Amino acid sequence: MTHAAAPRLAALAEELLGGPLPIRIRAWDRSEAGPEGAPVLVVRHRRALRRILWRPGELGLARAWVAGELDVEGDLYTALDRLAGLLWDRDPDAPRSPRPRPARLATLAHRVLALARPLPPPPPPPEEVRGHRARGPLHTLRRDKAAVSHHYDVGNDFYSLVLGPSMVYSCAYWDDGGTLEDAQTAKLDLVCRKLGLKEGDRLLDVGCGWGSMVLHAAREYGVRAVGITLSAEQAAYARKRIADAGFSDRVEIRVQDYRETADGPYDAISSIGMAEHVGSQRYGEYARGLHRLLRPGGRLLNHQIARRPLADEDEYAIDEFIDAYVFPDGELSPVGTTVDQLERAGFEVRDTQSLREHYALTLRRWVANLEAGWAKAVALTTPGRARVWRLYMAASALSFERNRIGVNQVLAVRTPASGDSGLPLRQPGWR
Template structure:
């Protein structure tokens, strides 16, 4: 077969109903689609490289994003040229096409159904009829226990975080902060992460002697910054043993063991409140819809009257029909097992229902896109070492996940917000200034010390 690329391009355009925006190069050496410019560079057309026809069999047995993800992780599909451009073009086409009717299944629109059947037959001719290839070993295939029980959550956290501290250090850089940085012109990644941690400390109005609970403390960066710069006593909790070991080592090197305690503990098991403040940075995404109210109520109970919560959380766009929301299969199988995103309105509503007064919401969506691009650059700059520290498949998971997420943030398909909430006292006093923020001009909003 010397025309696989042309046949695939024709098939894709028939199914999508629009010209394919990228060039295809197939395993037989054939190419089809718009011509590459400057070798498929940032200003040119990316090339989607199919290294093996096995990728097509994955699509036949598991149509959609999971089949594509398996082929990517296995190295059977690659992109030559700018990955961000390729993802933006391809997801734009995919999200813009008509959706398959959902209900009832047996009454799928006949034209749509016939087109899919014909496409499957053509794909079968090109890819060959063989048993389904086994999923790459990096995929989560077996999960035990009910969703978002403590046991199952611990399994999910271990899959995502216990892949090697050295690998995370390569991606995240010296700051070891795995959440959105807070950017300004001329900042390095480490400086932008420092500014984010300091912004949170100021929003929480931390002062010497305060007790801070850092929920989902990661590798200890927030705990160290708060203890060193603001003199607070910090309790950090995580479900990852590798994170806890790394954090404790850093804390000892900083000489802060008398101010910081790191526990391998579920936040639902924390019983030593009340705390003056709680930081939850990139942790609520793991909680799950069935536990959002429990999460908010537990944090409310752990705060003293007048205490503050800073909830830093990725948010999805709301659906017109919330029952149609579906978890991303690639993310669920390879990145964040059982992770779920709530829309901003739900998070604010849940916090208020738990008793909090929400006092400030700051969207920093563009900041996360910048952060992810820096992480991807770190990964690509030391790619061979990254594959040795984990596996080639795992490194490919992270490259795709972070690059696709950067595009999603840039295009407002997902966002990230810092929500400041207060356990307001009966008198109504919250200790906030009348003007919480100072706006210094277009694009330079800063939060004053609340």
């Protein structure tokens, strides 16, 4: 029997997968196994196996990736797609090979342990969120602020490298051809048109990021705008950007939670890529709060990532990698649940548009920006943090492409008792 590590790892992987290995493996001893010409999963250190043994599944793999103990040579998207059976539910219509029984799994674990060596589990990489679950109940003001700070206070220069000049961290709106900047401007303008913004309107942007939406609305539509964020770094960047553009008299940026905002009425509210942070426990409160802040006839544009519904919703679990490294405490809901919650809060839902394919294109551009500026990205953060973002964005692009998740713009109106929504019979220019 060979003592080279890669053939032993390949044999273990094929037993766990119940079929042929979809990628090639290169181990720490430079041995290789698996199909020629396929992307190569590089296992740089035995510690990667110990992480997976002590935390089987996605989080163990993610820890090894962030620590640099796992890597991919070749196309990252192809590698992730071929490994999708390990990371996501496989296509229910696809033929399944039998998975090992529990007793066989125990034997396989012992074989992995022999390769990994029986040492204590390595500590999680420093980029992982530690102890955020210990800070009290989910989605309190304090805990939400800490979660948002973890994600968004990575550094404005880092985000500028990834997002490009638009500094818009949400799905762009693509046409054939065009740049990322063009597509992000098109998305902001689509939101403004759906909200029916006009000179003198008062706009609230919930989760305003670096100020792109409020700045576009003030410049192009003449609104007076308030943007709120929980990130101090975002707020400082947005204020400078708005001052440099000469709109400080029309646009205000606040470090403020949506639950602390009480200076309505507003003519329109945009919430673009923020509601994923709200959580199912607080979503009704979120929807009712925005309803109260709108004048009768005012419009809400809620732009939000959605997951697919489950046969048993009690089985929904927050993604371990995303929770530990990217969006602490973030939750996704089916679009039907979002519409239901908005209607229960008193809104009349008037339009829903899926932008799923648009987000896949956006994420691929962000990944390309990160890879092109890799050395600078590492210098601006850490090697581990840059690796988190590369994996997160590439895997998310595939999730949108494969219809595992979606993103939707929901237009809702605080329709007054008279029933006059203020919307025209036809909606020109919305598509």
